[in-house]
Amino acid sequence: MSAVLPGTPDLTTGLDARVLRHDVELGLSTLFFGDGELRVPLVEAAIDAGVHVAIDARDVSIALTRPMDVSITNRLPGRIVAVARRAPPYVVVTIDLGSVPLKALVTLESVERLALEPGLRVWAMIKTVAIAGVAVRPEALPVPRRWS
Numbered sequence: 001m002s003a004v005l006p007g008t009p010d011l012t013t014g015l016d017a018r019v020l021r022h023d024v025e026l027g028l029s030t031l032f033f034g035d036g037e038l039r040v041p042l043v044e045a046a047i048d049a050g051v052h053v054a055i056d057a058r059d060v061s062i063a064l065t066r067p068m069d070v071s072i073t074n075r076l077p078g079r080i081v082a083v084a085r086r087a088p089p090y091v092v093v094t095i096d097l098g099s100v101p102l103k104a105l106v107t108l109e110s111v112e113r114l115a116l117e118p119g120l121r122v123w124a125m126i127k128t129v130a131i132a133g134v135a136v137r138p139e140a141l142p143v144p145r146r147w148s
Contacts, residue, residue, distance in 0.1 A: 059130035060104035
């Protein structure tokens with residue numbers, strides 16, 4: 001087992017998204033990516049602009065059932081594809097959201113208590129306030145290739 005250093009690149013999930021809308025009153029933007037939507041603190045990008053989002057595995061929690069009465073806004077369904085033990089107490093769980101593999105850093109105790117294993121359907125939860133600042137930056141999204 002290798003040691004884990006929270007904040008290291010192998011514990012960050014990057015995804016490209018488009019700005020769907022801004023809610024200035026609430027101070028939030030809604031981003032669309034291939035597997036759903038994310039609510040993030042207001043980003044300085046125009047509607048339909050591309051952004052790149054970095055999600056630290058420490059900011060991802062896992063639920064076995066659809067979370068309803070929680071303050072965490074971003075709740076995405078997926079399936080566990082990998083459970084990688086690191087130096088105790090750390091375990092990296094990779095959740096396939098459909099097109100994005102999202103990493104969650106949890107404890108071995110949580111893995112055992114929830115019986116987390118590959119193939120299990122789960123809900124990934126990401127706090128809105130965790131996706132702020134440099135975690136969202138403007139990005140030129142790929143443009144479809146024209147056929148000659």
